[in-house]
Amino acid sequence: MSTPNQVLASAAQLHQAQLTKPQGSLGKLEELAIWFAARSNSAMPARLQPAIVVFAADHGVAAEGVSAFPAEVTGQMVANFVAGGAAISVLAREAGASLSVVDVGVASNYAVTAGSSAQLFRVPVRAGTANLRLEPAMSEQECNKAWAIGVGSAQEGLVRSKTLLIGGEMGIGNTTAAAALICALTDIDPIDIVGLGTGITAQSRENKVQVVKDALARARAAGAVTAKDWLMQVGGLEIAALAGFYTGAAEAGIPALLDGFITTAAALVAVKNKPEVADWLLASHCSDEKGHRHALAALQLEPILQLGLRLGEASGAALTLPLIQSALALHRDMATFSSAGITTK
Template sequence: MSTPNQALALAALNHQSNLTKPQGSLGKLEELAVWFAARSNSAIPGRLQPAIVVFAADHGVVAEGVSAFPKEVTGQMVANFVGGGAAINVLAREVGASLSVVDVGVASSYSTVVTSGAQLFRVPVRAGTGNLRVEPAMSEPECHKAWSIGVGSAQEGFIRGKTLLIGGEMGIANTTAAAALICALTGIEPEEIVGLGTGISATSREHKVQVVKDALVRARAAGAVSAKDWLMHVGGLEIAALAGFYTGAAEAGIPILLDGFITTAAALVAVKNQPRVADWLLASHVSDEKGHRHALAALQLEPLLALGLRLGEGSGAALTIPLIQSALALHREMATFSSAGIATKE
């Protein structure tokens, strides 16, 4: 697996110290430039070429009443992505990112009209997962297949010359699966992790906490130990694909910009499975979902933004792209003290 180039990071840091500004005056923007330099082929990286890939799948646990929306919405939103009408379509257009949707397990039928909204890949592993409260979400071969689809998506990004990869997700009830995974992999109790998801009531949240508790007890009794064990038992097909996507990106040496609660759960699985994936992760924002801060802390990541978002789709990460592009532009285009003929600090 690729590792960040510390010599380039040092060269970038030296370049920052010579730009026409007080050292450190651009704060986090300076750190971002150095971070990307270590993960590129230059101490002064060019403009990023971002790709957003939204993985979609359904969840059997929706039968437990853990979501404010019916499962049919997953397929309907996939059609909306392809049609160009979702939030992530607007943001991808705004920031110049390519957008594709990968159906790894949407249960409901849906029709799409070919537009310039997003490219759709239909590769369903199965029609949604099992109900994680009472049975494994998927079999080991199904989990492996979904993971491999994610790896392939990252490899495709590499072939297309993408220099920043963002994973998004769509799947009604997937905050339940993500919460269960985060609890399993951090040891934090469900009360601290389970949130309101798509906007359920406080009473429904209490029920959702119990569903997660029951799933953890069942999976632990069935012998879940490793990250992939837990993914198979309480995860989701789109979460497995995301974990593979992040692993494939790290293997290819492409920086990864994380989105919200579900994608961070997937990243936690990927890092627990292969710790060096962590070297390639950058957190875009902290969402309004209750357990997201805990998941980021487990990955030792500091989010760039806190906007109270909880939409998913890759939306929070997309919003961060202009900030990162600005940090790299400043690093790349500002004059140095010597080139501008400006005296340095005594």
Template sequence: MKAIANDIALAAQARQSQLTKPLGSLGRLEDIAIWFAGRTAQSIPKRLQPAICIFAADHGVAIEGVSAFPAEVTAQMVVNFMHGGAAISVLARENQASLNVIDVGVKHDYPNPINSQGKLFRSPVCAGTANLRVTAAMTEAQCQKAWQIGAGSALHAIENGKNLLIGGEMGIANTTAAAALICALTDHAADEIVGLGTGIELAARQHKIQVVNDALARAKAAGAHSPLDWLREVGGLEIAALAGYYTAAAEAGIPILLDGFITTAAALVAVKAKPEVADWLLASHVSQEQGHRAALAALNLTPLLDLGLRLGEGSGAALALPLLQSALTLHREMATFTEAGVAAGAM
């Protein structure tokens, strides 16, 4: 794992103290610039070149009625991503970020998009996971393959000059898998973590809590113990791919901007498996999904935004990009007191 350049972070902190503003007056924007300096080994970091990778897969637990949308929506949304009609497609264009969609296990067939935005990679491990309520979501081989697909996607982005990685997801019923993982890895009760997902009714939420409790009990009885055990038992193919994506990025020394509930669950798996991954994570926002705050707290992350979002897809992370770019531009382009001929304030 690449080490953080703490001496360079200190140099960036010193620069912040010399810029024409009262010390600390830009709040967390100053912290962001210093954070990136330590991770890019540049006291004045360059402009971010973000890559957005959306991992898509279906979930067998959808048969339990835990989502407001039918399972075929996963495939339909993959097409929507590529045609440029989804929120993340719009935000990727707005932020001039590359957009890749990686099918790691979409169950329903869909046509190859014509004149698509970004790139589609069809790498299905299988046609979605098994129903995690009654059996392991994935075999060990399936879980490992999905993880490696995610890691390969990160390395591909890095090889193409990207210096900030954003992961997103698409998979009907994946909030159920994410909730089960967060419960397993944080010891929170299901009723503290399970939310409304795509917009289910309160009565359906109670059923969803029961599904998660049943899955946790089954997996524990099956001997689940390690983070990867829990990922295989109650996770999802796209969640495994995201965990691999984050781990590979951290190992290469590339900062990661987390999105919402699902991606944070994946990051929790990655950090529990390799704690050093945590040093490379930045939380873009806290979502409206009930358990997201608990998952962020488990990672010791403070979100930049709180906009009441619950869409996923990487959308919250993409919305935070202008904020990050602004923090770094201010750090680069503001004059120092000496350069501007302005008297510095008393310390």
């Protein structure tokens, strides 16, 4: 696995010091430019070519009443992504990013219209996971298969000359799986991680907390130890695919921009499994979902934005794209004190 190029980072930092502005006056934008320089082949990174991949799957734990929406919404939203009507569809178009949807385990039937705005890949590992409160969410073989699909999606980005990969997700019940994973991998109590997800009531949240506690106790008794053990026991097919996606991105040397709570849980699995993956991850935002900041802290990532989002789909990451592109444009196109004939301080 390649590592960030610190020589290019130093060159980018030196270039920033020569631009026609007080040093450090562009704050986080300067840091972003240097971060991307270390992960490109130039101290002056070109405009990013982003690819957004949304992984979709259902969750057996939805039967426990942990979501405000019924399970069939997963398939219906996949159709909406493909038709171009979802938030991420709009934001991908606005940002000039390619959008594809990968069905790794949608349980319900859904139809897509001709002339779609996103590519759809149907590669279901199984028709949703088992109920993680009562039994392992998936088998080891199923977990590995979903992971490999994610790795393959990242490798496809390399083939298509993409320079930034963004993972998104869709799956009714997946905040429960993500919360269980974050609790397992950080040792933080479910009361501090479990949130309102799609907008459940406070009473439903109490039930959701108990579901996560029960799942953790069951999986611990079953011998879960490693990140992949926990993924198999309490994760989701789309979360496994995302973990593979981030691992594949790092192996290909392509930066990956995290979205919200679920994608960050997947990133935590990927990093616990292979620590070097962390070098290629950037956090787009901190969502309004209760445990997201804890997951980001565990990854030692500082989010770029905080807008109170909790939609998922890669929407927060897509909203961050114009800001990142602007940071790189400023780095490339601003004059230096020397070229502009301006006296330095």
